[in-house]
Amino acid sequence: SAVISQKPSRDICQRGTSLTIQCQVDSQVTMMFWYRQQPGQSLTLIATANQGSEATYESGFVIDKFPISRPNLTFSTLTVSNMSPEDSSIYLCSVERGARMNTEAFFGQGTRLTVV
Amino acid sequence: GENVEQHPSTLSVQEGDSAVIKCTYSDSASNYFPWYKQELGKRPQLIIDIRSNVGEKKDQRIAVTLNKTAKHFSLHITETQPEDSAVYFCAAKERWEYGNKLVFGAGTILRVKS
Numbered sequence: 001s002a003v004i005s006q007k008p009s010r011d012i013c014q015r016g017t018s019l020t021i022q023c024q025v026d027s028q029v030t031m032m033f034w035y036r037q038q039p040g041q042s043l044t045l046i047a048t049a050n051q052g053s054e055a056t057y058e059s060g061f062v063i064d065k066f067p068i069s070r071p072n073l074t075f076s077t078l079t080v081s082n083m084s085p086e087d088s089s090i091y092l093c094s095v096e097r098g099a100r101m102n103t104e105a106f107f108g109q110g111t112r113l114t115v116v
Numbered sequence: 117g118e119n120v121e122q123h124p125s126t127l128s129v130q131e132g133d134s135a136v137i138k139c140t141y142s143d144s145a146s147n148y149f150p151w152y153k154q155e156l157g158k159r160p161q162l163i164i165d166i167r168s169n170v171g172e173k174k175d176q177r178i179a180v181t182l183n184k185t186a187k188h189f190s191l192h193i194t195e196t197q198p199e200d201s202a203v204y205f206c207a208a209k210e211r212w213e214y215g216n217k218l219v220f221g222a223g224t225i226l227r228v229k230s
Contacts, residue, residue, distance in 0.1 A: 033217070042205060043160065043220045092159065103209075104150065105218055107159040 002026060002095050006108030013083055013115050020079045021111045023093035028073035033094040034066070037110070043092065049076045083115045118143040118210035122221030129196050131230045139206035139221050140188040148209035149182060149189045150218070155202045163204075164191070196228045 003026035013019050023032060031050055035043040046066055047055040055068040069077045080087050090110045096103035119142040129135050141149075147168035152160035166173045166180045166189065173180050177196075182189040193200055206221040 042222045045217060045219075048217065103148070103216070104162050104165065105152075107161075109159050 002029075002097050002106040004093060004095060004106055004108040006093055006111060008111055009109060010112040011114070013113065015084050015115055017083055018079055018081045019083065019113060020077050021091055021093070023076045023078070023108055025074045025095050029095040029097075030073070031096065032070065032076040033096075033105075034068065034076070034078045035092045035094060035107075037090040037092060039089070046078070046091075080113065083113075085115045088113055088115045118146055118208050118219040120206060120208050120219050120221040122206050122224060124224060125222065126225045126227070128227045128229060131196060131198060131228050133196055135191075135193045135196050135200070135226055135228075137191045137204055137206070137224045137226070138188060139190070139208075140186075141208040141219075142187065143208070143210055144184075144187065146208040146210055148216075149180070150207050150209075151180060151191050152205045152207065152220075153202045154205065154223075160205060193226075196226075198228050198230050201226055201228045 005024040007022050031048050033048050034046040036046050037043050045058050046061045047057040047068055049055045049068045049070040051070045051073050065081055067079045090112050092110045093108045094105050096105050122139045150165035151163050153163045154160040164175050164178050164180050166182050168184055177194045179192040204224045207218045209216050210219050
């Protein structure tokens with residue numbers, strides 16, 4: 001298994017501001033994933049963060065809005081920039097354990113963001 | 117890219133009855149299919165998964181079946197209990213130039229009535 005510590009667990013932010021979410025894993029992993037889960041919706045991948053390289057963003061997500069850092073193999077941050085109410089969502093980090101295609105994904109407890 | 121469709125979106129069953137949730141996927145190269153359970157306010161947690169080299173897998177009251185030809189897989193929960201009430205997500209692992217990533221279905225809200 002994997003122990004993932006994500007913080008903050010929740011926050012209420014003013015529009016136009018930015019929030020940085022931190023994700024700490026109990027052991028080294030190659031890739032860390034950031035998801036968004038809008039209210040009552042499924043998990044949508046925002047980007048994949050590899051240590052030592054720029055994150056890879058999914059269609060509809062851009063680096064200027066969601067900058068990601070990956071300074072080492074156990075830590076990553078996701079920043080939600082210039083927030084608007086539409087950014088209100090749960091943000092989750094995730095890692096995988098296993099080999100190749102046969103891996104299990106583990107999730108952090110999520111950050112519930114409300115933008116007012 | 118991979119597309120995963122999940123049905124039904126909501127499912128209500130009586131305690132003790134069975135529940136079945138179905139998913140279809142589009143990419144024949146996908147070969148790993150996990151199911152996640154998410155209770156209210158909690159993180160998603162893996163409950164069962166299946167690789168494409170098997171057709172069925174069972175773990176106590178939970179089973180998953182896979183039909184690679186038809187590209188669909190299903191979650192079966194028998195003897196449902198109130199604590200089975202949650203949102204269930206299926207997923208398929210898509211091979212992608214930077215590695216492999218999970219594509220999730222839209223989710224099924226399961227309500228078990230006691």
